[in-house]
Amino acid sequence: xARLRVYGYARSRTLRTLWMLEELGLPYxxxxxxxxxxxxxxxxxxxxxxxxxxxxxxxxxxxxxxSMAINLYLAKKHGKLQPPTAQGEAKAMQWSFWAAHEVDRxxxxxxxxxxxxxxxxxxxxxxxxxxxxxxxxxxxLNGELGKQQYLADPNTFTVADLNVAAVLYRLLFVDLAGKPxxxxx
Numbered sequence: 001x002a003r004l005r006v007y008g009y010a011r012s013r014t015l016r017t018l019w020m021l022e023e024l025g026l027p028y029x030x031x032x033x034x035x036x037x038x039x040x041x042x043x044x045x046x047x048x049x050x051x052x053x054x055x056x057x058x059x060x061x062x063x064x065x066x067s068m069a070i071n072l073y074l075a076k077k078h079g080k081l082q083p084p085t086a087q088g089e090a091k092a093m094q095w096s097f098w099a100a101h102e103v104d105r106x107x108x109x110x111x112x113x114x115x116x117x118x119x120x121x122x123x124x125x126x127x128x129x130x131x132x133x134x135x136x137x138x139x140x141l142n143g144e145l146g147k148q149q150y151l152a153d154p155n156t157f158t159v160a161d162l163n164v165a166a167v168l169y170r171l172l173f174v175d176l177a178g179k180p181x182x183x184x185x
Contacts, residue, residue: 002058003027003031003059004021004026004027004028004057004058004059005028005029005030005031005057005058005059006018006021006029006030006031006046006055006056006057006147007031007033007048007049007054007055007056007057007058008031008032008033008034008054008055008056009032009033009034009054010030010032010054012034012054012068013031013054013055014054014055014067015070015071015166015169016055016067016070016162016163016166016167017055017057017067017071017074018030018073019162019166020070020071020074020075020081020159021074023080023162024075024077024078024080024081024178026073026074026075032050033045033054034054034105035052035053035054035078036108039156040052040053040054046185048063048065049063049065051065053065053066054140054151055067055070056070057070067096067166068099068162068163069101070095071162071163072093072096072159072163075092075158075159076089076105076161081157081158081159081162082154082158082159083153083156083158083159083160085153086150086154087157088097088152088153089152091151091152091153092151092159093164094153094159095152095160095161095163095164096153096159096160096163096164098137098164099163099167100166100167101140102134102140103134103137103167103168104167105126106130106133106134106144107130107168107170107171108170109126109127109129109130110127110130110131110134110170111170113126113130113179114127125137131174134171138176138179138182139179141164142178142179142180142181142182143181144181145181145182145184146185148180149185151164161185165185
């Protein structure tokens with residue numbers, strides 16, 4: 001049995017951590033847990049993450065939540081996908097926090113109102129507003145990727161790229177016209 005347990009379901013932000021673990025080639029146990037039916041409010045899970053959110057990990061008693069923090073921790077601990085310099089590490093944190101702040105909520109709002117909710121519950125207004133909100137951040141990302149191939153280390157895929165891509169993967173079917181660097185990346 002793996003020492004590391006990941007709590008959460010794959011169609012949530014837990015995907016980011018599952019992707020990271022696969023990239024690192026680490027053994028882990030996946031506890032498929034969702035917020036439905038109070039799964040994340042059970043006394044057992046609240047011992048893992050008192051906030052009751054997924055994903056969370058438990059590695060031999062070390063408990064950590066927030067997908068970006070988990071991924072940054074795993075990269076640093078295992079020395080894979082970790083930028084080799086302090087400046088690269090700072091860039092990995094910068095881009096991870098940027099993705100969480102600038103695009104995550106908007107991407108979720110867009111996908112919920114274009115694909116997840118039943119058609120009668122979707123809001124076209126909210127979907128368009130979310131798509132409009134992410135236009136500038138996508139232009140920013142496209143500009144950065146025009147300067148170098150990857151985000152934290154110019155020539156190497158790192159945790160920064162994984163964290164940002166894991167936020168943006170839901171946009172695979174969004175028209176990226178005018179953003180060739182983002183489309184290539």
